[in-house]
Amino acid sequence: MRQSAGRSSSARCLQVLWPFLLSLFRVALPDQIRYSIPEELTKNSVVANLAKDLGLSFRDLPARKLRISAEKDYFIINPESGDLLVSDRIDRERICGKQPLCVLDFDIVAENPLSIFPVAVTVQDINDNIPQFKQSKVDLKIGESTKPGKTFPLDPAVDADAGPNSLQRYLLNDNEYFDLTENETPDGDKYPELILKDSLDREEHNFHQLVLTAVDGGSPPQSGTTQIHIQVTDANDNPPVFSQDVFRVTLREDVPPGFSVFRVTATDQDEGVNAEITYSFHNVDELVEHFFNLDQRTGEITTKDELDFETANSYTLNIEAKDPGDLAAHCRVQVKILDENDCAPEVIVTSVFTPLPENSPPGTVIALIKTRDRDSGENGEVYCHVLGNGEFILKSSSKNYYKLVTDRALDREEIPEYNVTITATDRGKPPLSSRISITLRVSDVNDNVPVFQQASYLVHVPENNPPGASIAQVSASDPDLGPNGHVSYSIVASDLEPRALSSYVSVNPQSGVVFAQRAFDHEQLRAFELTLQARDQGSPALSANVSLRVLVGDLNDNAPRVLYPALGPDGSALFDLVPRAAETGYPGTGGRPPLSATATLHLVFADSLQEVLPDLGDSPAPSDAQAELQFYLVVALALISVLFLLAVILAVALRLRSSSSPASWGCFRPGLISKSGPGVVPTYSEGTLPYSYNLCVASQSAKTEFNFLNVTPGVAPAQDLLCDDASWVPHTNHGDTGAPSASDTILKVGFPLIRLFSF
Structure with missing residues (x-):
């Protein structure tokens, strides 16, 4: 009884010192926020105002998004x-079972910025x-x-409470033969x-x-x-005896079921049945x-199931050896479990944190990782690394936490999604080892400028195109997504007059098709x-420029216009001279397809142009059409007669002189020579189609023919000729290649240029 009283006094001392020991434990962990609550609190009971203890104001709570990171949500x-509440009973x-100190550890995770606050809640026992x-x-x-x-161990009582509320003492009712003592296991x-x-006396x-x-x-x-209930039996003089009171055994946790752990043996000095x-x-x-x-029978101890160091690292096996006379001996087998990995x-x-913008700088936090290993010692020490992704690394945060952060810049157009294996x-x-994969999507930012398919564009458009026709199309690509990659087109500059630009061309902002707003004229x-x-449609928007050169092609859409000789009041030409020796193919017009204009040309054969050309430029218009016609007929007959004579x-005269002087050619005098040479067709610049007419008249020909030779555009304009160049030799029918026949008179008259304009 004295021992019971002493133990009761020790329990009371422990109860008094318990708050002091708890305060010392708090001082030992200054990096944790610690609270203490009794067990069996009702659901949603307030533990403490966590936001206040973390130094957060109520306005910061929505942005910080406080949450609990723990294996079990208590x-x-x-x-x-910002109150910390009890989620359930x-x-x-x-x-915690019989542990004297029951502490629930968890972490408070706050975002914006990311912070981790370790919290420990001590659960106090109630009776x-x-x-x-x-x-x-x-x-x-x-x-x-x-x-x-002699002592007889009894089964202890079980009290699930801990500390002062647990089992403290045993009491035995007063009697004559038995007393009570208390003992402790290891x-x-x-x-x-x-x-x-x-x-005792059974009798x-x-x-x-x-x-x-x-x-x-x-x-x-x-x-x-x-x-x-104690039954007094007849004498059995010798109880069983163990060689020692305590046996110690070490056992690996990975031993299979049925493994022999230890064999206990007790001896009894009695003989026969009393020794069994x-x-x-x-x-x-x-x-x-x-x-x-x-x-x-044998006292052999074997395993029944697979052991687990993480569940229990030691066991105490109390063994009783009893003979038929109910005499017993007791021993303990201490089994220590060795941890295996x-x-x-x-x-x-x-x-x-996903999706992650592709312009996130290196060091951006992507995920928060926590590791745990139930093994102990080195078997429970864990290190992490990222497998196969050079864009990401792990940084140790606190205790067993890691931050997954970016190590370099990301490019969504190159890799839009990552599978990060840790x-x-x-x-x-x-x-x-174990691994886990995190799928990280990269969100788009407007970091790509639209790119045209060509460095510049050149298009040919024929003139007289219908208004509204498509003349070209430009195309640009942008690898960005959504509005960042949606491209629109516009005209930002031109060498046309700014006010006239919209009346010439336009561009479809969606397709990039360029339309002619009017018919072009070369x-x-x-x-x-x-x-x-x-x-593009990003914010801010990005753009690129390209040049488009439009060449308007020429079509044969303008008729030739006679510039010389000048037209009369009725639209007919006055006079022009053609050499008598003019051959087929003499310079005239042409186009593809050929177009034409009509003018009346009067040919006068005379020694001097001034003698025969009437002054019609200033003649007044006749009042009577019939009288005017008769006048022109008379003049024409007169001129024809004069020219014939x-x-x-x-x-x-030429025939008379042919016997005494060498043959010479000329239009107004003997010796007509072309300065251009026979068959030479001058070239002219683009856009101008000049024509010159060389008219030569043969005096002995039965009839006089005049032909216009088409002169190819692009040669220099011919000069007026007086047929005095000896290099010009007409073709004759006499078969000679030298000087012309004296019987032929050739007249070459140079005409002013006829310029043709194409529209």
């Missing part, structure tokens, strides 16, 4: 007030459990020869022992009944009882009976240049 956070005994014995009645058999002082559990105070009392009471230290205290010993577990935990088996590390992704490896031998506009711009006289 608590929640009120997002409006907390049973300290279920969570909500009554001490209970496993059996409501205990039967003992004690031989009458048992000497006083684990610190108390169990009662019955002590024989005086010798006097063969049966004793006792009441054992277990009392806890709560306020008020609670208790449980069991009945002890049976073995059994005595006062053991349920886990012992689950993992271990004891052979009643049998638990792979766990990788837990607590936060992922590998966690422990330091065991051999090491174990004779007015031969070429023009536009500057087109491709612009002159031609006859000229022919006779």
Whole structure:
């Protein structure tokens, strides 16, 4: 009884010192926010104002997005007030068992910026459990020869509470033969022992009944009882004896079921039936009976199931050896479990920030990673690394947290999505590892300028195109997404007049098709240049320019116009001279397709142009059309007669002179020579189509023919000729290649140029 009183006093001292020890434990962990709550609080009970303790104002709570990172959600956070609330009923005994200190560790994660705050909540025990014995009645058999002082261990009571509220002492009702003492196991559990105070006499009392009471230290205290029935048996002089009271065994956790752990052996000096010993577990935990088996005859201890160091790292096996006379001996087998690296590390992704803008700078946090390994020592030390992605690295944050951050710039157009694999490896031998993949999408930013398919564009458009016709199309590509990659087109510059630009061309802003707003005229506009711009819809918008040169092609859409000789009032020409020797193919017109204009040409054969050309330029228009016609007929007959006479006289004179002087040619005098040479067709510049007419008249020909030779555009204009160049030699029918016949008179008359304009 004195020992019980002493232990009760120690318990009271521990109860007084408990708050002081708890405060010392708080000082030992200055980096944690610590709270203390009693168990069995109702749901949504307020633990504390977490936001206040973190130094956060109520206005910051929506942006910081406080949340709890823990394996089991015992608590929640009120997002409006920042209070830490109990999410459900907390049973300290279920969570921490018999541990004297029950602490729930978790982390508070806050965003914007990312912060981690470790929190520890100590769950205080309340006296909500009554001490209970496993059996409501205990039967003992004690031989009458048992000497006083012999102890008999009894099954302890079980109280799930911890600390002062746990089981504190045992009480035995007053009796004459038995007393009670308390003892402790190496684990610190108390169990009662019955002590024989005086010798028993079966003949006097063969049966004793006792009441054992277990009392806890709560306020008020609670208790449980069991009945002890003792039967006094006849003498069995020698009980079994173990060689030692405690046996210690080490065992690897990876041993298979059925593995032999240890064999206990007890001896009995009796003979025969009294020496037969049976073995059994005595006062053991349920886990012992689950993992271990004891052979009643041999005392061999074997495993029944796979062991797990992470569940329990040691076991205490209390073994009883009993003979047929119910004399018993007791020993303990301490089994220590050795840890093996049998638990792979766990990788837990607590936060992922996706999608990630592609312009995020290096060092941007992508995800928050937590690792855990249930093994101990080196087997439980974990390190992480990123597998196969050079764009990302891991940085250790706090305790077992890592931050997954970018290590270089990202480009969505190159890689729009990443599968980031994170590998966690422990330091065991051999090491174990596990991995997890995080899918990260990269969001688009407007970082690409539209690019045209060509550096510049050149198009040919024939003139007289229909208004509204498509004349060209430009195209630009932009690899960005959405509005950042949507391209629109516009005309930003031109060499046309700004006010006239819209009346010439336009561009479709969506397709880039360039339309002619009017029919182009080569004779007015031969070429023009536009500057087109491709612009995306990003913010800010990006753009690129390209030049488009338009060449207006010429079509034969203008008829020739006679510039010389000048037209008369009625639209007919006056006079022009053609040499008598003019051959077929004499310079005239042509185009493709050929077009024509009509003018009346009067040919006068005379020695001097001034003699025969009438002054018609200033003649007044006749009032009577019939009289005017008769006038012109008379004039024409007169001129024809004069020209005929002159031609006859000229022919006779030339024939008379042919015998005395060398043949010479000329239009108005002998010796007509072309300065251009025979068959030479001059070239002229583009856009001007000049023509010259060389008219030559043969005096002896039966008839006079005049032909116009087409002169190719692009040669220099011919000069007026007086047929005095000896290099010009007409073709004759005499078959000679030298000087012309004296009988031929050739007249070459140079005409002013006829310029043709094409529109």
